[in-house]
Amino acid sequence: MDEEGKRRVVIVGGGTAGWMTAAALVHQLGPLVSVRLVESAEIGIVGVGEATFPHLRLFLRRLGIEEAAFMAATHATYKLGIVFNDFGALGEEYMHGFAGFGEPVAGVPFHHYWLRMHREAQGSAIGDYSIAVAAARARRFHPPCDDLGGEGAFSYAYQFDATRFAPFLRDFACGLGAERIEATVRHVARDAERGDVTALELADGSRVEGDLFIDCSGFRSLLLGETLGEDWESWSDWLPCDRAVAMPCTRPPGEIEPFTRAIGMSSGWRWRIPLQHRLGNGYVFSSAYLSEDAATAELAGVLEGTPLAEPRILKFRPGRRRRAWAHNVIGIGLASGFLEPMESTSIYLVQVAIDWLLELFPLGAVEEGDRTTFNALIDFEYARIRDFLILHYHATRRDDSPFWNRMRTMELPESLAERLALWRRSARVAHYGRGPFLEPSWVAVLLGQGIRPDAWDARAQLPDRARLEGAMAALRADVDRRVGSMPDHAAYLHDLIGGEALDG
């Protein structure tokens, strides 16, 4: 505690994770804590991470940050989901939208009825019954409101310039009393008996003492990994991609897609993220199958605009620290683990770690029970995302490269193998109840990548076929009507932020 009785929180790292944590702690815990954040200009931030998950809206809302101010500051666009190309097979496309498909009928999820109709009558694509998918296809956007079916009908996220988000939050957090220290940490001091971290020793010889240390130092994992030696659990047998080459380029003028694209490549996949002022591009690949030079050339060959920076190689390991909270150190962000950005989940993982930290925040001594709870909750989030990502690679008919052959034929984690078996025999998705990917997400990817179940819920056979056809046609017409009343995405953005950048 400091002399005013505040709990002294020290954060190492001023990337997205560090400043999200600082902003949330000062805003939510106010006078109970003092927050100091040490960041090093010498080291810098990872500076990628442009596509997000709908939960980020809650984060901003809870902090009272206005969406328009955030969008203008980070050059953001709206995101209704992710369009996957060349995953199930070359030439195929589907969208994982932030919305369900249709409405359950008599408690039976809509996709069971769709499966029946599709088998009997070749009805329209399941995406036609999703507002998010239909709006994305039409390049239209409006936030959910009563006319459009309200908050439950669909959700949305953002695509933003990763180098602008942390500075935006830094201003917010410092405005509420967080203290920023620009310095490089050279040494970490620990209590000889308990092993807790007691202070950071900085390059200029000064010390920053604290009660609770948050490791947001990125891939370096200065406190959790280097200092405490927390074990790393590798998932590279299932997720062999370990490199990315990033290369932003100019955005073609005109429409701005309200979605991220993930496009299968020869030895991985690439992202394409439209921002207000440019396109974010990057190729996530496995160095076991492709050299850095070859990946750079493959990406350069498909860029849609003029490159805005030299290609940048990023190296990573898929997996996580076995414990995200050890002693009095909590790892948040890349310091605690990494899963490739195919479903834009890293910033989401930062956010859930912050939420649980706030809920379990120790005003007195750290309790072992709280640590264990926190670690179990983080494990659970990581493992579910891991399985969902593996599904995208495994559910493929691609046989055009050694990389896809390996992914198609790999042995799955038991948890995923069981889910797939359940889907194949019954079209049921084991319920999670919580976490980022609920039933509609699994249905989107399973059907989108061509995994058709053998059977569906018996109750979907009950309605008379003509009645069912009529109900589905009405549902589709309703989706079309709602989407038809939305403005063009670029026009909506233009009205919101008045940005000249959009006109380019």
Ligand code: FAD
């Ligand atoms: P960093 O940004 O690396 O910040 C680390 C901080 O620690 C820096 O301020 C650094 O200076 C500081 N530091 C380190 N050592 C010291 C020291 N000794 N002394 C003082 N300071 C120190 N996430 C998504 O949600 N969506 C995406 O689309 C997405 N795409 C990605 C693509 C790639 C290729 C990669 C690699 C990641 C992607 N991510 C994505 C993840 C996302 O970038 C990160 O989760 C996010 O930026 C948080 O990073 P961080 O703050 O943990 O680390």
